[in-house]
Amino acid sequence: xQRRAFLRxxxxxxxxxxxxxxxxxxxxxxxxGEAGAATxxxxxxxTIRVGVTAGPHADIVTEAAxxxxxxxxxxxxxxxxDYVTPDTALADGKLDLAVYQHRPFLENFNxxxxxxxxxxxxxxxxxxxxxxxxxxSVDALPEGARVAIPNDPSNGGRALLLLEKAGxxxxxxxxxxxxxxxxxxxxxxxxxxxxxxxxQLPRSVDDLEIAVIPMNYVISAGLSPEKDGFFFEDMQAxxxxxxxxxxxxxxxxxxxxxxxxxxxxxxxxxxxxxxxxGAVKPSW
Numbered sequence: 001x002q003r004r005a006f007l008r009x010x011x012x013x014x015x016x017x018x019x020x021x022x023x024x025x026x027x028x029x030x031x032x033g034e035a036g037a038a039t040x041x042x043x044x045x046x047t048i049r050v051g052v053t054a055g056p057h058a059d060i061v062t063e064a065a066x067x068x069x070x071x072x073x074x075x076x077x078x079x080x081x082d083y084v085t086p087d088t089a090l091a092d093g094k095l096d097l098a099v100y101q102h103r104p105f106l107e108n109f110n111x112x113x114x115x116x117x118x119x120x121x122x123x124x125x126x127x128x129x130x131x132x133x134x135x136x137s138v139d140a141l142p143e144g145a146r147v148a149i150p151n152d153p154s155n156g157g158r159a160l161l162l163l164e165k166a167g168x169x170x171x172x173x174x175x176x177x178x179x180x181x182x183x184x185x186x187x188x189x190x191x192x193x194x195x196x197x198x199x200q201l202p203r204s205v206d207d208l209e210i211a212v213i214p215m216n217y218v219i220s221a222g223l224s225p226e227k228d229g230f231f232f233e234d235m236q237a238x239x240x241x242x243x244x245x246x247x248x249x250x251x252x253x254x255x256x257x258x259x260x261x262x263x264x265x266x267x268x269x270x271x272x273x274x275x276x277x278g279a280v281k282p283s284w
Contacts, residue, residue, distance in 0.1 A: 051086035055220025068262035105154035126215030127233035145209035151195035159212035
C-alpha cells in the first residue's frame, strides 16, 4: 500500500494543507542544510521540513511554525497517516525533523532499521488509553471480548503493557514494549486481541468492546478521553512523552535549534493547553 502525506508550507504566505503528495515527491526538495537550486526558496538556515502524524501533532507543529516564522525560519509541515513512514523519510534525508513518537518507538526503529536518529528535545505528553462505546470500566469487560491494539511494534507492546497494568493479561517478564501477542502467558478472560493500524483504531470503537488508542488518533477522530475513555497510562510514563527527533547530521544546526525553541515556547504551550484541555500537555 502506498503511503500518502499532506504538505503544509507555513510562513511564506502559502498554505497547501489540502494538497495530497506522494511521499516520494516529498524527497524532491533538499532538507535543511542544502540549498534548493531549482526554486531558490530553500536555504541552509531559513527552511526546515518537519514530519508529523495527523491530529494534534500536526496542529501543534503548525502553531510552532508561526512562532518560527517570526524568528526567520519557514517550516514545511509534512503530514503522514502512519507511524513508520515519517522516520523512514527522516533517515532518508527527506525530512529534517519528526514530531509524533515516544523515545521507545524511536529506539525500536533505530534497532530494526540500523539507523541513528536522535532525540533533540521533549515535546508533549499524551497518554494511551482504553476507549469503548459499550463499557466504562475494566470490571465490565466480558469474557471473550474483542480488544484492538496498534499493530506497530512499539505501540503494540505499549498497549499490551497497559492491558497487563489493568489486570487483564500477564506477559512474559522483561519484554517491555517489545512484547507481542505471542508473549501473553495468561489471558483469564480469553480476550480476542486484534492488531490494527493505529489510524484505524478509532473506527473500531463502535464494533469492539475496547480499542487501545494513542492519544493523537483519539483527538483527530473526535473521541473524548473523558466521555469515551476509562483507563490510561500515567502521565509520567515514558511512552506518554512525545519527542522531537532529528538526523545525526543536523542535531546542532541553527534551523533545528530555532524550531525546537519555537516549539517549546510559551505561545505554543498556551495553544496546547487551550486547544486540548488536558488531553495533551506541554512537557516544558
